[in-house]
Amino acid sequence: MFTRLPTRRAAAGRLLAVCSMLWLAACDTAGLTSLGGGSEGARIDPTAPVQVALLLPQNTGDPGDAVISRDLENAARLAIADLAGVQIDLRVYSSGSDALQATSAAQAAVSDGAKIILGPLRGEQANAAGVAVSGSGINVLAFSNNPTIAGGNVFVLGPTFRNTANRLVSYGRANGVNSYLVVHSQDVAGNIGRDAITSAVQTNGGTIAGVQSYALSQQSITGAAPQIAAAARSSGADAVVLTANLGSDLPLLATSLPQSGLSPSSVQYMGLTRWDASSQTLALPGLQGGLFAIPDQSTQRVFENRFGAAYGSAPHPLAGLAYDGIAAIGALVAQGNRDALTRSSLTQSQGFQGTAGIFRLLPDGTNQRGLAVATIRNNQVVILDAAPRNFGGAGF
Numbered sequence: 001m002f003t004r005l006p007t008r009r010a011a012a013g014r015l016l017a018v019c020s021m022l023w024l025a026a027c028d029t030a031g032l033t034s035l036g037g038g039s040e041g042a043r044i045d046p047t048a049p050v051q052v053a054l055l056l057p058q059n060t061g062d063p064g065d066a067v068i069s070r071d072l073e074n075a076a077r078l079a080i081a082d083l084a085g086v087q088i089d090l091r092v093y094s095s096g097s098d099a100l101q102a103t104s105a106a107q108a109a110v111s112d113g114a115k116i117i118l119g120p121l122r123g124e125q126a127n128a129a130g131v132a133v134s135g136s137g138i139n140v141l142a143f144s145n146n147p148t149i150a151g152g153n154v155f156v157l158g159p160t161f162r163n164t165a166n167r168l169v170s171y172g173r174a175n176g177v178n179s180y181l182v183v184h185s186q187d188v189a190g191n192i193g194r195d196a197i198t199s200a201v202q203t204n205g206g207t208i209a210g211v212q213s214y215a216l217s218q219q220s221i222t223g224a225a226p227q228i229a230a231a232a233r234s235s236g237a238d239a240v241v242l243t244a245n246l247g248s249d250l251p252l253l254a255t256s257l258p259q260s261g262l263s264p265s266s267v268q269y270m271g272l273t274r275w276d277a278s279s280q281t282l283a284l285p286g287l288q289g290g291l292f293a294i295p296d297q298s299t300q301r302v303f304e305n306r307f308g309a310a311y312g313s314a315p316h317p318l319a320g321l322a323y324d325g326i327a328a329i330g331a332l333v334a335q336g337n338r339d340a341l342t343r344s345s346l347t348q349s350q351g352f353q354g355t356a357g358i359f360r361l362l363p364d365g366t367n368q369r370g371l372a373v374a375t376i377r378n379n380q381v382v383i384l385d386a387a388p389r390n391f392g393g394a395g396f
Helices: 011-021 063-082 099-111 123-136 161-174 188-203 219-233 250-259 297-311 320-333
Strands: 050-056 088-094 115-116 139-142 155-156 178-187 207-214 241-242 268-271 291-295 352-354 357-361 367-369 371-377 382-386
Touching: 050 063, 050 099, 050 320, 063 088, 063 241, 063 297, 063 320, 088 099, 099 123, 115 320, 123 139, 123 155, 139 320, 161 241, 161 268, 161 291, 161 367, 161 371, 178 188, 178 219, 178 371, 188 207, 207 219, 219 250, 241 250, 250 320, 291 297, 291 382, 297 320, 320 352
Parallel strands: 050 088, 050 115, 115 139, 139 155, 178 207, 178 241, 241 268, 268 291
Antiparallel strands: 291 371, 352 357, 357 367, 371 382
């Protein structure tokens, strides 16, 4: 995983959650091939409890890992409680802190009879787990958002830069933003973001006005700002797209670029990360009027309220991914199909309703999520284009 992230339900609350969190009908199963295992996935008995392995970064000695492990497990159990007519036998395994431990956990889960694996959290471990069980025909729904580990029997549930870039660029093109200057950090996340933006611009018929990069240090960012500003002006770019993250480079870029003469009033700023995490961020000069993408806030609030009522605290930002994984599994198993957990079923085109809106798994192992396009006005988040509620409408 490369994202730099910090770290008695009432009857009425349960009813609200069930009404609000129901997955989309997963019914386009025509043409599924029953392989009985292998690369497609394990066959199940839909009338019996389906064994799901949950791999978590437990026992690493890191307090942050303990918190996210707890919240991921709690979210998964919350989702199981919301399933109707489906029985999930959830078994938790520690994937520890490295690939070797993840390999052992995945192999133990399959040996115990797991039909699908949910987790691990980090990309390297998810890749190792997938390789370890690929010969058993078991699919892995990892919590990572790193697309480089996706494919084969590994799917990533985390939001990807490619999905965000496509949403922003398609919105930009529909509103007269044609040429894009890409600005990225010189690290794994920045490079993946750069490629995602470039691909999105090409897919949507736009033009790449140039690519600028910087090392992740204050000196490098402040030194690169005048060059980035000059490149934007000389190229005539309509937009500057940043891969920068709130926890590191975004605040400095959003200050130094306007100071270098690149005013948000003269060029459209866009960002691949969430800009709405704090009031301080919303006040940054370079982000005023800028575009970024956020999940469906209505469904996200329902999940956060449900989780808080059940466990007495707000969920970790990634906890919803465990709920999403169980919801998708439950939706497919509910059809009564023995091939419910094969690749063909997991990638059915209608997708699922998750904690942050609609999502679906793609054949290449990545995912697509419905996102809203937002901006910042007077230090407040304003939704410009709501998150789509199905995969046939606008926004895709």
